[in-house]
Amino acid sequence: MHNKNHKIILKSHGENSFLLLSLCLLLENVHKMKILVCISKSPDTTSKIAFTDGNTKFDENGVQYIVNPYDEWYALVRALEIKETSGGTVTIITVGTAADEAIIRKALAIGADDAVRIDAEPTDAYFTAGQIAKYAKDNSFDLILTGKETINYNGSQVGGMIAEDLDLPFVSLAVKMDVDGSTLKMEQEIVGGIQVVEANLPLVVSCAKGMAEQRIPNMRGIMAARTKPLTVIAATPEEAFTAYESYVLPEAKKACKMIDPNNMDELVELLHSEAKVI
Amino acid sequence: MTSLVYINGEHGLVKSAFEAVTYAKKLGGDVIVVSSGKSADLGKLGEYGATKVLVDSSLEKIDAQQVTRLVAAAAEQVGAEVIVFSHDLVAKAVAPRLSVRLKAGLVSGATSLPDTANGFSVKVNVFSGKAFGSVSVKTAKKIISLLPNSIQPELNGSACPVEEFAGHAGEASIKILEVKIPEGNIPLPEAELVVSAGRGLKGPENWGMVEDLAKALGAATACSRPVADIGWRPHHEHVGQTGVAIRPNLYIAAGISGAIQHLAGVNGSKVIVVINTDAEAPFFKAADYGVLGDAFEVLPKLTEAVKKFKASH
Numbered sequence: 001m002h003n004k005n006h007k008i009i010l011k012s013h014g015e016n017s018f019l020l021l022s023l024c025l026l027l028e029n030v031h032k033m034k035i036l037v038c039i040s041k042s043p044d045t046t047s048k049i050a051f052t053d054g055n056t057k058f059d060e061n062g063v064q065y066i067v068n069p070y071d072e073w074y075a076l077v078r079a080l081e082i083k084e085t086s087g088g089t090v091t092i093i094t095v096g097t098a099a100d101e102a103i104i105r106k107a108l109a110i111g112a113d114d115a116v117r118i119d120a121e122p123t124d125a126y127f128t129a130g131q132i133a134k135y136a137k138d139n140s141f142d143l144i145l146t147g148k149e150t151i152n153y154n155g156s157q158v159g160g161m162i163a164e165d166l167d168l169p170f171v172s173l174a175v176k177m178d179v180d181g182s183t184l185k186m187e188q189e190i191v192g193g194i195q196v197v198e199a200n201l202p203l204v205v206s207c208a209k210g211m212a213e214q215r216i217p218n219m220r221g222i223m224a225a226r227t228k229p230l231t232v233i234a235a236t237p238e239e240a241f242t243a244y245e246s247y248v249l250p251e252a253k254k255a256c257k258m259i260d261p262n263n264m265d266e267l268v269e270l271l272h273s274e275a276k277v278i
Numbered sequence: 279m280t281s282l283v284y285i286n287g288e289h290g291l292v293k294s295a296f297e298a299v300t301y302a303k304k305l306g307g308d309v310i311v312v313s314s315g316k317s318a319d320l321g322k323l324g325e326y327g328a329t330k331v332l333v334d335s336s337l338e339k340i341d342a343q344q345v346t347r348l349v350a351a352a353a354e355q356v357g358a359e360v361i362v363f364s365h366d367l368v369a370k371a372v373a374p375r376l377s378v379r380l381k382a383g384l385v386s387g388a389t390s391l392p393d394t395a396n397g398f399s400v401k402v403n404v405f406s407g408k409a410f411g412s413v414s415v416k417t418a419k420k421i422i423s424l425l426p427n428s429i430q431p432e433l434n435g436s437a438c439p440v441e442e443f444a445g446h447a448g449e450a451s452i453k454i455l456e457v458k459i460p461e462g463n464i465p466l467p468e469a470e471l472v473v474s475a476g477r478g479l480k481g482p483e484n485w486g487m488v489e490d491l492a493k494a495l496g497a498a499t500a501c502s503r504p505v506a507d508i509g510w511r512p513h514h515e516h517v518g519q520t521g522v523a524i525r526p527n528l529y530i531a532a533g534i535s536g537a538i539q540h541l542a543g544v545n546g547s548k549v550i551v552v553i554n555t556d557a558e559a560p561f562f563k564a565a566d567y568g569v570l571g572d573a574f575e576v577l578p579k580l581t582e583a584v585k586k587f588k589a590s591h
């Protein structure tokens with residue numbers, strides 16, 4: 001809506017367009033945000049999950065890494081949408097080793113302006129969040145976005161930890177986010193429903209499904225990504241609070257018992273007396 | 279040892295609250311509950327093993343920063359070594375904050391009691407349910423956020439005293455404008471029985487069959503990702519690796535192929551029933567009971583059979 005209005009005014013007023021645009025932005029209370037999007041790598045969703053070294057390490061053999069879907073599809077794309085309507089910048093940040101630069105380039109190809117890599121193995125959420133919070137503190141952002149969780153460790157921890165480190169409000173699992181000046185109105189998934197909340201910038205938000213639609217990078221984006229700035233920063237020494245000691249795979253299911261589609265009474269009876277779930 | 283359990287009492291007590299108190303009781307030692315608001319019958323938590331409830335009833339529509347301050351104050355007062363949450367939206371915001379504030383290691387989505395034979399390690403789901411990991415916590419204080427349906431609530435005692443507690447929680451910085459919980463909805467993460475359907479159902483107009491079966495069973499409804507993506511069903515019903523991860527007692531899947539990303543979110547289910555027209559559908563490999571047939575015929579028949587069973591039991 002707002003965009004359309006701008007275009008009409010720009011057409012009819014030629015050289016004064018810059019002034020008018022600035023005026024419109026002012027009148028409509030548009031806030032140019034500096035947005036930081038935290039991204040993590042995760043194994044491609046079709047990867048075979050296996051472990052090595054006596055089940056103490058994830059077996060990376062043949063594993064393709066992707067940008068964690070929640071970070072890419074929802075946090076990054078929503079950040080880009082905000083930039084497209086109100087201006088501002090989108091910086092991505094990851095804590096990882098040089099091997100992670102492929103996923104950083106992917107995020108840049110989708111449209112982020114620049115990237116920061118904190119050069120360390122992300123040992124646990126506390127360590128990772130501490131690194132990001134430190135960078136954010138030194139570079140003051142209006143909005144920090146994360147995905148809802150990573151699909152490998154599913155911790156949902158980093159966003160809240162960054163917020164506590166920076167003493168900022170944190171809205172978890174937002175599925176919708178509307179910007180009105182420096183106020184954000186958001187919807188969150190709560191057990192069995194939706195909660196509508198409002199908070200002022202600066203803010204940390206974790207993003208879930210509904211927030212935005214996945215974008216596929218185009219050729220131009222991919223080319224541009226090669227030359228976008230990527231800053232590598234040394235990590236700050238910090239201890240980890242937790243560690244993964246070992247892993248196990250779920251036990252294989254025993255063979256599936258096939259039931260005659262015309263005999264649902266038998267299925268119900270089995271669910272009751274054999275499986276004991278109803 | 280003392281453990282502290284945070285219970286969100288604003289919308290009444292739900293099953294996950296009893297699970298969290300039961301879990302804390304099994305850790306051994308005293309179990310103190312901290313809560314806020316006026317609505318819930320918090321003394322009832324004593325029946326599951328709580329010794330005492332501390333409540334700041336002046337706090338309502340409390341935000342995550344306030345809960346963090348409230349729980350931190352209570353943890354200090356009672357000298358808690360372990361703090362237990364149920365792994366819901368509030369915990370996902372508060373537990374990480376508290377971890378930083380108290381310098382306490384956090385285990386999110388715990389599915390077992392800690393193994394203390396050699397340190398302190400807890401089992402969690404990793405790779406979206408494709409594996410389990412054992413996380414060790416190295417700090418003196420520990421925070422555990424318990425995955426719903428990981429432990430059965432157990433009665434263990436009688437109602438306990440509820441004491442007023444000044445949480446010094448400060449002001450809210452997040453304003454709650456509205457809470458929308460559809461009437462009669464069974465929340466998916468808590469549901470013990472789930473009926474789910476996929477693209478095989480052909481269109482949103484056919485979901486009556488799914489809802490009828492869910493209603494007959496008293497189950498929640500769920501769906502595969504494409505079904506939510508095309509808007510046949512709401513996003514919050516989407517289960518799988520990039521949706522909600524669930525572990526009900528019974529998961530019935532009709533017209534879902536069983537792609538690896540779908541299985542990731544549901545293979546923690548105790549019993550899986552698959553209804554599919556394709557004998558080669560990968561889901562049969564993950565199923566306990568399979569029905570090779572047309573969901574359009576099988577679902578109504580199953581609903582009738584469930585109704586008949588319920589009428590006679």
Ligand SMILES: Cc1cc2nc3c(=O)[nH]c(=O)nc-3n(C[C@H](O)[C@H](O)[C@H](O)COP(=O)(O)OP(=O)(O)OC[C@H]3O[C@@H](n4cnc5c(N)ncnc54)[C@H](O)[C@@H]3O)c2cc1C
Binds near residue numbers: 553559
């Ligand atoms: C990164 C990524 C993340 C993903 N995350 C998820 C996720 O979280 N959750 C998820 O579900 N998917 C996810 N997917 C998608 C997943 O790969 C599958 O595409 C999806 O699960 C398929 O949905 P479906 O089984 O409903 O549809 P289909 O694969 O089209 O299967 C339909 C099934 O219905 C059967 N059928 C057809 N007609 C009938 C009938 N009349 N009666 C009975 N059966 C019938 C067919 O035999 C078939 O098996 C993800 C994919 C990617 C790439």
